[in-house]
Amino acid sequence: xQGQSGKSRxxxxxxxxxxxTLLFFMMPLLIMGTYSFWERAGMxxxxxxxxxxxxxxxDKTYFVGSLVNSIEVTVIVTVVSVLLAYPLAWxxxxxxxxxxxxxxxxxxxxxxWTSYVVRSYSWLLVLxxxxxxxxxxxxxxxxxxxxxxxxNRGATVIGFVHFFVMLLTLTIYANLVQLPPSYxxxxxxxxxxxxxxxxxxxxxxxxxxxxxxxxxxxxLCIGDYITPQILGGNRELLLPQxxxxxxxxxxxxxxxxxxxxILMLVISVVYIACARWLKLDRV
Amino acid sequence: xxxxxxxxxxxxxxxxxxxxAAFSVTPVQAADELNALVWCDHTDPALIxxxxxxxxxxxxxxxxxxxxxxxxxxxxxQPGDWDVFxxxxxDVPRVVDAGLLAELPANELPLDDxxxxxxxxxxxxxxxxxxxxxxxxGYNVVSYNKTKVDPADMRDLNTLWSDKYKGRIAVYDYYIPxxxxxxxxxxxxPSDITADVLPKMKEALFQLKENSVMVGEVVSSTTALAxxxxxILIGGGEWxxxxxxxxxxxxxxxxxxxxGILWSQSLAVFADSxxxxxxxxxxxxxxxxxxxxxxATSSCFWGMPANRKAGDVLTAEQKQALRWxxxxxxxxxxxxxxxxxxxxxxxxxxTWTEFLQH
Amino acid sequence: xxxRTDLTALLRQIPAxxxxxxxxxxxxxxxxxxxxxxxxxxxxxxxxxxxxxxxWYQAILEDRRLMSALANSIVVALVSSAVSVILxxxxxxxxxxxxxxxxxxxxxxxxxxxxxxxxxxxxxxxITFNEFGVPKSLLTIGIGHVVINLPxxxxxxxxxxxxxxxxxxxxxxxxxxxxxxVMLLISVPMLWPALFASFFLSVTFSWDExxxxxxxxxxxxxxxxxxxxxxxxxxxxxxxAIGSLVFLFSFVIVLFLDLVVFRNRKT
Numbered sequence: 081x082q083g084q085s086g087k088s089r090x091x092x093x094x095x096x097x098x099x100x101t102l103l104f105f106m107m108p109l110l111i112m113g114t115y116s117f118w119e120r121a122g123m124x125x126x127x128x129x130x131x132x133x134x135x136x137x138x139d140k141t142y143f144v145g146s147l148v149n150s151i152e153v154t155v156i157v158t159v160v161s162v163l164l165a166y167p168l169a170w171x172x173x174x175x176x177x178x179x180x181x182x183x184x185x186x187x188x189x190x191x192x193w194t195s196y197v198v199r200s201y202s203w204l205l206v207l208x209x210x211x212x213x214x215x216x217x218x219x220x221x222x223x224x225x226x227x228x229x230x231x232n233r234g235a236t237v238i239g240f241v242h243f244f245v246m247l248l249t250l251t252i253y254a255n256l257v258q259l260p261p262s263y264x265x266x267x268x269x270x271x272x273x274x275x276x277x278x279x280x281x282x283x284x285x286x287x288x289x290x291x292x293x294x295x296x297x298x299x300l301c302i303g304d305y306i307t308p309q310i311l312g313g314n315r316e317l318l319l320p321q322x323x324x325x326x327x328x329x330x331x332x333x334x335x336x337x338x339x340x341x342i343l344m345l346v347i348s349v350v351y352i353a354c355a356r357w358l359k360l361d362r363v
Numbered sequence: 364x365x366x367x368x369x370x371x372x373x374x375x376x377x378x379x380x381x382x383x384a385a386f387s388v389t390p391v392q393a394a395d396e397l398n399a400l401v402w403c404d405h406t407d408p409a410l411i412x413x414x415x416x417x418x419x420x421x422x423x424x425x426x427x428x429x430x431x432x433x434x435x436x437x438x439x440x441q442p443g444d445w446d447v448f449x450x451x452x453x454d455v456p457r458v459v460d461a462g463l464l465a466e467l468p469a470n471e472l473p474l475d476d477x478x479x480x481x482x483x484x485x486x487x488x489x490x491x492x493x494x495x496x497x498x499x500x501g502y503n504v505v506s507y508n509k510t511k512v513d514p515a516d517m518r519d520l521n522t523l524w525s526d527k528y529k530g531r532i533a534v535y536d537y538y539i540p541x542x543x544x545x546x547x548x549x550x551x552x553p554s555d556i557t558a559d560v561l562p563k564m565k566e567a568l569f570q571l572k573e574n575s576v577m578v579g580e581v582v583s584s585t586t587a588l589a590x591x592x593x594x595i596l597i598g599g600g601e602w603x604x605x606x607x608x609x610x611x612x613x614x615x616x617x618x619x620x621x622x623g624i625l626w627s628q629s630l631a632v633f634a635d636s637x638x639x640x641x642x643x644x645x646x647x648x649x650x651x652x653x654x655x656x657x658x659a660t661s662s663c664f665w666g667m668p669a670n671r672k673a674g675d676v677l678t679a680e681q682k683q684a685l686r687w688x689x690x691x692x693x694x695x696x697x698x699x700x701x702x703x704x705x706x707x708x709x710x711x712x713x714t715w716t717e718f719l720q721h
Numbered sequence: 722x723x724x725r726t727d728l729t730a731l732l733r734q735i736p737a738x739x740x741x742x743x744x745x746x747x748x749x750x751x752x753x754x755x756x757x758x759x760x761x762x763x764x765x766x767x768x769x770x771x772x773x774x775x776x777w778y779q780a781i782l783e784d785r786r787l788m789s790a791l792a793n794s795i796v797v798a799l800v801s802s803a804v805s806v807i808l809x810x811x812x813x814x815x816x817x818x819x820x821x822x823x824x825x826x827x828x829x830x831x832x833x834x835x836x837x838x839x840x841x842x843x844x845x846x847x848i849t850f851n852e853f854g855v856p857k858s859l860l861t862i863g864i865g866h867v868v869i870n871l872p873x874x875x876x877x878x879x880x881x882x883x884x885x886x887x888x889x890x891x892x893x894x895x896x897x898x899x900x901x902x903v904m905l906l907i908s909v910p911m912l913w914p915a916l917f918a919s920f921f922l923s924v925t926f927s928w929d930e931x932x933x934x935x936x937x938x939x940x941x942x943x944x945x946x947x948x949x950x951x952x953x954x955x956x957x958x959x960x961x962a963i964g965s966l967v968f969l970f971s972f973v974i975v976l977f978l979d980l981v982v983f984r985n986r987k988t
Binding site: 089092093094100108175187192195196198199202206212215242246295296300302303337344 | 741755808809845865867932944956961964
C-alpha cells in the first residue's frame with residue numbers, strides 16, 4: 081500500500097486539485113503582484129517595474145486612511161460578532177433539546193439564502209429615516225422626530241455583524257458540541273463554580289472554534305465591497321471601495337493591484353497571529 | 364444493501380447535476396448577434412425587443428457604469444468583440460483619439476432633428492467625420508421633496524451650503540457634474556476649473572460634506588430621497604425622480620439660478636465591429652422617434668430624447684414628467700460637463716476621493 | 722420534583738430564551754422587511770406598506786434577463802460545487818491515506834485561498850484572464866467559484882477522514898477490492914454526510930457570491946450581478962420579489978432535505 085505504486089497513485093489523486101490551485105489561485109496572485117509594480121499612464125499600461133504605486137499609497141492620505149478605516153471596522157465587527165454569537169451558540173448547544181438543534185441551526189442560516197445584495201438594501205429600509213426602526217421608535221414614543229441609523233459606519237457594522245453572527249454561531253456551536261459533558265462535570269466535582277468552569281475549562285476548549293470563525297470573519301469582512309458601499313453612505317471609504325474606485329473610474333489596475341497586495345499583507349499578519357488555532361486536524 | 368442504496372442516491376444526485384449542466388450550458392445561438400456595451404437604460408426589453416424581432420437577431424447587452432470601466436472592458440476584449448457603444452457624451456473625443464470608433468454616415472442619421480444645443484458637433488465630429496450621435500440628455504441639478512423644503516430655496520445653490528438644510532442633503536457620487544455644480548456655486552463656469560482652483564473647490568466640497576447626510580450612487584441616493592433620509596439630492600434631476608414621481612408626486616427638481624449641468628449620452632459603432640451594417644441599423648432604430656420615446660422612458664431611468672420628433676410619440680403625461688415644454692429655458696441655462704485632460708482629471712478625482720474620505 | 726424547583730428552572734431559562742429570540746429577531750429582521758415589501762402595491766418598496774399585491778412576482782417571471790440569470794446561477798452553483806467536492810475529495814483522500822513528502826505544505830497550499838479576500842481573488846483572475854485573452858463567460862465565473870470552494874471542501878473532507886475509516890478501507894483491500902472500488906464503495910458512503918455538507922456549503926457560497934461573478938462575467942451573469950444592475954435604476958419591489966422567491970425555494974429545499982433525506986438516513 082505504501083509502496084512506490086501507492087505513492088504515485090496518491091500523487092495522481094492530489095494533482096487535479098493542486099493544478100487548479102496553482103493555475104487559478106497562485107498564478108493570478110503572482111501576475112497581480114507583478115502588475116502592482118507597473119503603472120497606468122493615460123490609456124496605456126506601462127510595463128516597467130517601479131515602486132510608484134506603493135509610494136502613492138503612502139503619499140495620499142485617503143489611501144492610508146481607507147486602510148485604517150477598514151481595519152477599524154473589521155476589528156469592531158469581529159469583536160461584536162464573537163460577543164453576540166458565543167451566547168447564542170451556547171444556548172443552542174446546551175439549552176435546546178438535541179432533536180431541535182439542527183432545526184434551530186437551519187433556521188439561523190436560512191435568511192442567508194436570500195441574495196446578499198438585496199439583503200443589504202433591506203437593511204437600508206430598516207435603518208433609514210422613515211424606515212422600520214424609526215417608525216417603531218416614533219410609535220412607541222421613544223423619540224419625537226424620525227431618526228436615522230443608515231449611511232454611516234454604524235450601519236456598515238450592523239450589516240456586517242448580521243452576516244458574521246450566523247457564521248460564528250456555526251463555528252462555535254460545532255466546537256461546543258464536540259466537548260464531552262464529562263469535562264464540566266469533572267470541574268464541578270472539583271468544586272469549580274459555573275464561572276470558573278467556563279473561564280478555565282470551556283473557554284480555552286472553544287478557543288479554536290472562536291478563532292476559526294473570527295479569522296474567517298476578518299478575511300471576508302475586510303475584503304467586502306457591497307456592504308460599505310450600500311450602507312456606509314460614502315461617509316468614509318474602506319479599502320475595497322478605494323480599490324474599486326481605481327478600477328471603475330480610471331481602470332488603473334496596477335494601483336488596485338498594489339492595494340490588493342497591501343490588503344494581503346495585512347491579512348497575512350493576522351493569519352500568523354492566529355495560526356496556532358487554525359490547524360487542520362483529522363477526527 | 365444500505366451502502367448500495369446510498370450510492371444510488373449519490374449517483375442520482377450527480378446525474379441530475381451534470382444533466383442540468385449539460386442542458387443549460389449550451390446557449391441558444393440566434394441567427395445573428397449584436398454585442399452592445401451600454402448604460403442600463405438600454406437593457407429595457409421594451410426598447411430592445413422590437414429591434415430583435417424586426418431583424419431576427421439577438422442583442423447581447425453588457426451594461427457598465429463609468430467610462431473607465433467601459434474602456435477597461437474594451438481593452439480586455441478581442442478586436443471585433445463589440446459592435447455598439449453607448450457612452451457619456453463628453454467622453455467621445457478621447458475614445459475617438461484612441462481610434463475605437465467607426466465613422467457614421469451623417470446623411471443617414473437624423474442629426475438635424477436633434478435639439479440644437481445637444482448636437483454637440485464639436486464633440487461628435489472630427490475633421491468633418493461623424494463618430495457618434497447624442498441620443499439622450501438631462502440635467503444634474505437639484506432634486507428635492509417639496510413638502511419638506513421650501514422650493515424657492517432650491518433655486519439658489521448657496522442655500523445648500525448654509526446651515527438651513529444641514530443634515531438634509533444627499534450628494535450624487537459622480538465627481539464631474541458635482542464639481543461642475545460647485546464651480547457654478549463659486550461663480551465660475553465649469554470650463555474655468557483648473558488645478559489652481561482645486562484647493563478652493565476642496566474647501567467648498569468639505570463644507571458640503573458637513574451639511575450632507577450621505578454621498579451615494581444612483582440607488583442609494585434616490586433611496587435616501589424616497590425614504591426621507593434626505594430631502595435634497597444635489598446632482599439629481601429628472602433621472603432621479605421621474606420614475607418615482609407617479610408614486611410620490613412630492614418629489615420635484617429644479618435648475619438653480621446659477622445654472623444646471625447638462626448630461627448627455629451618445630451612440631457609436633466600434634471601429635473593429637464585424638457587423639457594422641447591423642450596428643448602424645441599431646443606431647438608426649434608437650434614433651428613430653419610436654426608439655427615442657422608448658429610450659426616454661426606459662425602466663432604468665428617464666431622460667429627454669435627443670431627437671425632437673420623439674415628441675410626436677410620447678404621451679402628454681410622459682412629456683409632462685420630462686418637462687418637455689421647458690427644455691428651451693433649461694438648455695439655455697445649462698453648461699455641459701467639463702472635460703478635463705488626463706492630468707487634471709486625475710487631480711479632480713483625487714480631490715473627490717478626499718471629499719469622500721473627509 | 723416540586724413545583725417550586727420546576728418554576729425556578731423555568732425562570733432560569735428566561736434570559737437564554739429572551740437572548741435567543743432577540744438574536745433570531747435580528748437575523749430575520751431584514752428578511753421579513755424584504756418579503757413584506759415584495760408585496761408592495763406602489764413601485765417604491767419603502768414604508769408605508771400599501772399592498773398586498775402580486776404584480777411584482779408576475780413582473781419577475783416575465784423578465785427574460787432575470788430568469789436567465791437565475792438559471793445561470795443554478796448551473797454555476799451546481800457544477801462548480803460538484804467540481805469542488807470531487808477535486809477536494811480526491812486531494813483529501815490522497816493526503817489522508819498516502820504518506821506523501823511535503824504533505825503539510827500541500828495542505829497549506831490547498832487551503833490558502835481561504836485566507837484571501839474574494840475581491841483579491843476576483844481581481845487576480847480578471848487580470849490573468851485578460852493577460853491570456855480568455856473570454857469571460859459562465860465558465861470563468863465557475864472557475865472562480867471552484868477556487869473559493871475547493872479549499873473549503875478539502876478542509877471539511879480531510880478533517881473527516883479518520884483512522885477508523887482507514888481500517889475499513891484496509892479490510893476491503895484485503896478482500897481484493899481495487900483502489901477505485903475502495904474509494905467509491907467504502908470511503909464515499911462513509912463520508913456521505915461530510916460530502917453532502919461540503920456540497921451544500923459550496924452551493925450556498927457560489928449562489929450568493931457577487932464580486933467574482935461581477936468581475937469575470939460578460940453577457941451571461943449570475944443572479945446577484947443581475948440584481949446589482951437592476952438596482953442601478955433605483956429601488957424596485959421586483960428585487961424584493963426575486964429575493965423572496967429565492968428565499969422560499971431554499972426554504973422548501975432545506976425542509977425537503979431535512980424531512981426526506983435525513984429522516985431516511987436514520988431508518
